[in-house]
Amino acid sequence: MVRSLLLALVLFGLWLLLSGHYTPLIIGFGILSSLLVAFICHRMDVADHEGFPIHLSSRALTYWPWLAWEIVKANIDVTRIILSPKLPISPTLFQVPSTQETELGHVVYANSITLTPGTVTVDIVDGMLEVHALTRGAADELENGRMDRKATAMEGLGGASKAGGTA
Amino acid sequence: MAADIVSWIFILLGCFFLVVGGIGVLRLPDVYTRMHAAGITDTMATGLLVVGMAFQAGFTLVTVKLLLIVLFTFFASPTASHALAQAALSAGIKPQLADDRRPGAKGGAPSEGEDR
Numbered sequence: 001m002v003r004s005l006l007l008a009l010v011l012f013g014l015w016l017l018l019s020g021h022y023t024p025l026i027i028g029f030g031i032l033s034s035l036l037v038a039f040i041c042h043r044m045d046v047a048d049h050e051g052f053p054i055h056l057s058s059r060a061l062t063y064w065p066w067l068a069w070e071i072v073k074a075n076i077d078v079t080r081i082i083l084s085p086k087l088p089i090s091p092t093l094f095q096v097p098s099t100q101e102t103e104l105g106h107v108v109y110a111n112s113i114t115l116t117p118g119t120v121t122v123d124i125v126d127g128m129l130e131v132h133a134l135t136r137g138a139a140d141e142l143e144n145g146r147m148d149r150k151a152t153a154m155e156g157l158g159g160a161s162k163a164g165g166t167a
Numbered sequence: 168m169a170a171d172i173v174s175w176i177f178i179l180l181g182c183f184f185l186v187v188g189g190i191g192v193l194r195l196p197d198v199y200t201r202m203h204a205a206g207i208t209d210t211m212a213t214g215l216l217v218v219g220m221a222f223q224a225g226f227t228l229v230t231v232k233l234l235l236i237v238l239f240t241f242f243a244s245p246t247a248s249h250a251l252a253q254a255a256l257s258a259g260i261k262p263q264l265a266d267d268r269r270p271g272a273k274g275g276a277p278s279e280g281e282d283r
Contacts, residue, residue: 094268114245
């Protein structure tokens, strides 16, 4: 219930930013439609910890900038490979363990891998992610497990204290 | 004026990465490696172009909308990439590998799929 009300609040905030109209009538419509959508989501039971993971938002604020910087570094690596005349690629298919506890955590980790150029998550089998990497170096980088620990810390469950230490 | 210059630096850098992504798609050998090149346009190029446009817009609602576009792109693009990779794999397209570290695979053996 609290989560649904929060959802309505977030939706209304988004609506305010997107609409740019601030007359009482229009704002009234905005409030009504946010509440209606939140109510429907509540009835459909999709405003849960997966559909509306607001509990992650504070940790996302530290995880996203870290991820963004990783993406920038990976982009520069891949750019260098593509522009190099010799095209020094060594495509590698490998598996990395995904130590997150929830499905949402697995998705966060898998999507972070895919979002980073040079590595794409192809499949997930029993808590192992199958990843295609453009070079052996990118594969080694992922196999050292730093991103896995960061994603687990971002999930913020049982392993948080352990992962927090290494992060 | 200063904002214009910064904005253009970002936009031109974004264009550069778009071109690099295109070159990569042409140069790389198979569908899986090409996806990595396409990833450059999804992340770096989009990000830089939008930041450049945000400098044009200044502190307005337009900037907020631009940043939301980046946010949604960053959620949608890995999902699409993953769907593409998985579709290619289940269609039986074998990746050309220099190194196969999957359990049960012959490690380091140059794989099949030398059709190019």
